Amino acid sequence: MQFLEELRFLKEQLKVNEAIDLPRKFDNIVVAGMGGSGISGKIFQELYSEKPVFLVEDYEIPNFVSKNTLFIGISYSGSTQEVLTATKSAVKKEASTVTISAGGELADHGDQHINIPRKDLQPRSATGYMLTPFLRGFKICSESEIKEAYKLLSDLDGDHKECSKHAKAIADAQAIPVIYGVRPFKSVAYRWKTQFNENSKIIAYSGSFPELNHNDTMAIAKTYRKKGFYYFTFSPQDKRILRRIQVTEKITNSKFAIIDPKGSGPVAQTLYLIHYGDYVSYEVGMLRGVDPTDVSLIQKLKSEISK
Amino acid sequence: MQFLEELRFLKEQLKVNEAIDLPRKFDNIVVAGMGGSGISGKIFQELYSEKPVFLVEDYEIPNFVSKNTLFIGISYSGSTQEVLTATKSAVKKEASTVTISAGGELADHGDQHINIPRKDLQPRSATGYMLTPFLRGFKICSESEIKEAYKLLSDLDGDHKECSKHAKAIADAQAIPVIYGVRPFKSVAYRWKTQFNENSKIIAYSGSFPELNHNDTMAIAKTYRKKGFYYFTFSPQDKRILRRIQVTEKITNSKFAIIDPKGSGPVAQTLYLIHYGDYVSYEVGMLRGVDPTDVSLIQKLKSEISK
Numbered sequence: 001m002q003f004l005e006e007l008r009f010l011k012e013q014l015k016v017n018e019a020i021d022l023p024r025k026f027d028n029i030v031v032a033g034m035g036g037s038g039i040s041g042k043i044f045q046e047l048y049s050e051k052p053v054f055l056v057e058d059y060e061i062p063n064f065v066s067k068n069t070l071f072i073g074i075s076y077s078g079s080t081q082e083v084l085t086a087t088k089s090a091v092k093k094e095a096s097t098v099t100i101s102a103g104g105e106l107a108d109h110g111d112q113h114i115n116i117p118r119k120d121l122q123p124r125s126a127t128g129y130m131l132t133p134f135l136r137g138f139k140i141c142s143e144s145e146i147k148e149a150y151k152l153l154s155d156l157d158g159d160h161k162e163c164s165k166h167a168k169a170i171a172d173a174q175a176i177p178v179i180y181g182v183r184p185f186k187s188v189a190y191r192w193k194t195q196f197n198e199n200s201k202i203i204a205y206s207g208s209f210p211e212l213n214h215n216d217t218m219a220i221a222k223t224y225r226k227k228g229f230y231y232f233t234f235s236p237q238d239k240r241i242l243r244r245i246q247v248t249e250k251i252t253n254s255k256f257a258i259i260d261p262k263g264s265g266p267v268a269q270t271l272y273l274i275h276y277g278d279y280v281s282y283e284v285g286m287l288r289g290v291d292p293t294d295v296s297l298i299q300k301l302k303s304e305i306s307k
Numbered sequence: 308m309q310f311l312e313e314l315r316f317l318k319e320q321l322k323v324n325e326a327i328d329l330p331r332k333f334d335n336i337v338v339a340g341m342g343g344s345g346i347s348g349k350i351f352q353e354l355y356s357e358k359p360v361f362l363v364e365d366y367e368i369p370n371f372v373s374k375n376t377l378f379i380g381i382s383y384s385g386s387t388q389e390v391l392t393a394t395k396s397a398v399k400k401e402a403s404t405v406t407i408s409a410g411g412e413l414a415d416h417g418d419q420h421i422n423i424p425r426k427d428l429q430p431r432s433a434t435g436y437m438l439t440p441f442l443r444g445f446k447i448c449s450e451s452e453i454k455e456a457y458k459l460l461s462d463l464d465g466d467h468k469e470c471s472k473h474a475k476a477i478a479d480a481q482a483i484p485v486i487y488g489v490r491p492f493k494s495v496a497y498r499w500k501t502q503f504n505e506n507s508k509i510i511a512y513s514g515s516f517p518e519l520n521h522n523d524t525m526a527i528a529k530t531y532r533k534k535g536f537y538y539f540t541f542s543p544q545d546k547r548i549l550r551r552i553q554v555t556e557k558i559t560n561s562k563f564a565i566i567d568p569k570g571s572g573p574v575a576q577t578l579y580l581i582h583y584g585d586y587v588s589y590e591v592g593m594l595r596g597v598d599p600t601d602v603s604l605i606q607k608l609k610s611e612i613s614k
Contacts, residue, residue, distance in 0.1 A: 028335065050370050051371050052361050054359050176532070183365055193522075213608055214341045215505055217604055218605060220510070221604050222597065225481055297559065301524060
């Protein structure tokens with residue numbers, strides 16, 4: 001499948017109906033996932049706050065994991081070492097365990113397995129498959145908001161001229177993208193960073209408002225290589241944060257590209273912003289003449305470390 | 308107080324005896340703090356995993372906060388808007404609430420207040436004051452490890468030639484520092500980033516092993532401006548992570564400065580690494596001819612947004 005087709009396939013994944021089964025009683029939730037698979041946990045953590053959600057991006061799980069924990073292990077391939085190790089530990093501690101993967105060893109573990117029906121995607125192109133079981137299982141949004149998201153993604157597939165404009169500005173300046181999220185899109189900023197890393201093969205970094213006002217602000221104003229960065233943020237609903245964005249631009253004498261999240265609720269808006277970043281990062285890759293699909297070094301690393 | 312004196316004052320703060328009082332029963336912990344004050348919460352989250360620790364870097368607190376929550380609000384000045392707002396919400400929800408500040412409005416809230424005895428430091432230079440109440444309250448380490456940390460910091464105050472060497476290499480190349488943490492020093496990587504922002508006034512970014520092997524790896528190898536970055540990481544105890552560092556260096560054809568955390572336990576090691584980063588970032592600032600103390604724009608921003 002061509003990469004552009006993969007990107008456009010995101011919306012279709014929202015139609016999959018499988019949902020995480022919630023145990024009758026649980027005190028906390030732990031989600032283990034790395035990279036393109038882990039992003040679904042990060043989005044979930046931001047959209048759901050009825051119980052503490054703890055993210056694991058490593059081999060080890062926290063001591064508090066117990067039979068009162070709902071543990072969710074996500075790995076597109078089903079063979080990610082860190083997630084496999086963490087999931088086996090969670091099972092040993094009798095946590096209610098759910099796994100999400102397109103086959104692989106992970107599918108053999110846990111009380112519930114959600115199987116992703118296609119194995120031929122890049123993990124980062126399967127976010128719809130990995131996120132929707134959370135949305136439906138935890139009832140994070142209505143079905144009509146998911147339908148709205150489908151429409152928004154579809155529109156973006158048809159017209160993403162604005163994304164191309166940002167991509168051209170970044171590639172022309174050989175700029176390092178810096179993406180500052182705002183609640184509830186802080187995880188989206190991290191997603192954009194990782195997409196620039198993999199699709200464009202460039203260094204990028206992410207942070208968030210209002211935290212950046214306590215450290216990065218001095219650097220944005222006075223760093224060397226000042227013209228080497230391209231700043232993004234998203235329109236916030238919170239007027240206090242909007243004011244912070246305006247004042248930050250002014251006192252650092254810098255311009256932020258402020259992306260407007262279309263959609264009527266946080267889930268549709270999140271998916272819209274994610275897809276917007278897909279296009280910007282894809283197009284930077286094309287303008288640089290790199291292959292957005294190529295993650296050969298990550299594959300090489302996986303094979304080297306398993307020797 | 309001169310900034311270098313402030314840096315050297317870190318070790319003395321470890322002697323303060325006040326500790327967070329733990330409620331008889333609590334299910335989860337929420338720590339609210341921004342920037343130089345928030346870092347103590349991040350370090351705590353990494354060193355303590357008996358209960359879920361959730362970090363708040365914003366005005367809003369999660370829905371799960373209840374009378375079964377231990378809420379800790381930290382702000383050196385005691386007047387940080389985000390932390391004040393979050394703390395008041397936690398009190399309203401009847402969480403057991405502890406505040407840590409050097410006076411300010413925050414001192415008037417909560418069931419327990421831990422008062423920082425000096426108001427004349429930069430918040431980022433008061434990490435000892437804000438971290439030790441966690442170490443002692445949650446019994447994270449022995450008194451002898453705290454004494455060992457004192458000795459390690461003291462030694463570093465005497466001899467930090469290695470820090471100067473890294474600082475010179477960064478300043479000479481006008482490089483962007485990229486710091487990758489390893490467990491249990493992922494929060495230290497973020498601390499270094501913020502110290503480069505404030506002390507050196509340069510853009511910096513942090514991430515962690517093994518997560519970076521799922522995205523940044525492609526970028527480290529193939530980014531434009533490839534010589535514009537200076538990579539740091541810390542020697543890990545986990546052999547799987549050590550192997551990842553070695554393979555990452557090899558396949559990306561990049562050099563990582565690997566800092567060895569001196570000390571016999573994670574707390575002493577964390578404090579040693581923090582102080583190491585204090586010196587590197589301070590010296591980059593000196594070499595650039597900027598004033599490490601100056602955070603005038605952050606002050607200006609605070610005053611503009613409160614208009």
